[in-house]
Amino acid sequence: MDNNQLGIEAMQKGNFEEAATAFSKAIEEQPADPISYVNFGNLLSAVNELEKALKFYEKAIEIDENTATAYYGAGNVYFNQENYNEAKNMYEKALRKGLDNGDLHFMLGLCMLQIDQHRLALPYFQRAVELNEDDADARFQYGLCLAQLELIDEAMIQFQTVVTLDEQHADAFYNLGVAYAFKEDTIKAKEMLEKALMIQPDHMLAGHALNIIGENKQ
Template identity: 55%
Template structure:
């Protein structure tokens, strides 16, 4: 294996210093290869060295302006730094350059949610779910966006699917309870709030919802 492959292997095994040495040697051997800078950037980002990681992603983009993986890496850095506008732009650029993966759409959507732009986030979560229907968090976030746009029935379906994929997803049960309460299905709402509380006993919203439904069912 070459130094880049050895670096990736070391990184997967958690041997980060060894990975850094291999990536450094790979760059020294071929300083014009953007992939090596992306891998080193990912390594630095994994240990929260975000400023250094960004410089490596920038170098990769300088060498290859269409490097989707470098743009995606920059998006992750911006997200961790809470620069959500920049993150959303970087993720959408990565998608434009061919990063057709569920995570890229999910991260674009979640960045837009952080900017309170749920309507714009909606199609990104929809696509994330299309690409990976087994992702409970993507289903949940898609449901929240649907609910924010008044699509409660569709939202409930997504929350239900999220609970099937992750039976310990307290927030999904809580929001499913909210959807049922809007449909005036007090018993079903109570059951969902109760499940959320069983999973997370300090879930204040679910506790309040459960109490309200208990009163409604008297």
């Protein structure tokens, strides 16, 4: 097994020092291999050494400008630093260089939300869900985007799938409750909001919505 693989396995087990040693050896053995730098960057990101991580991603890109995962890693650094425009630029470069997975589309969608481009976020969340149908987080964000664009029926389908994937997703139940209330189905709205509160008793929005429904019934 090569040092990159050893390092990845050590990282997955939380053995970060062992991973660092393995990735260092990989770089020594093949200094012109950009993947070793990406792996070391991922390790540094995992321990929140973001500036150092960025330097490793930049080195990988310097060696081979087509290293899509290096742009993705750099995008994650910028996203964690709340530099959403730069994160978006890096994610878009990763996409152009051939990276096409659910996580990348999900992160691009989140960037669009952060810069108030809700309509532009929609296709990224849709693609993230297409690439990973069991990703409850991506599906939830896709549902929120649809709801914000007043596509309520389509949003409800996504929220219903989320609660099937994750029965403890209080926010999805809350949003289902709001959607049913919007459609004037008070019984279903109340049922969904109560489920949200059962999962998360301090869910203030669900509690507030339930109170409004109760007041309107009086």
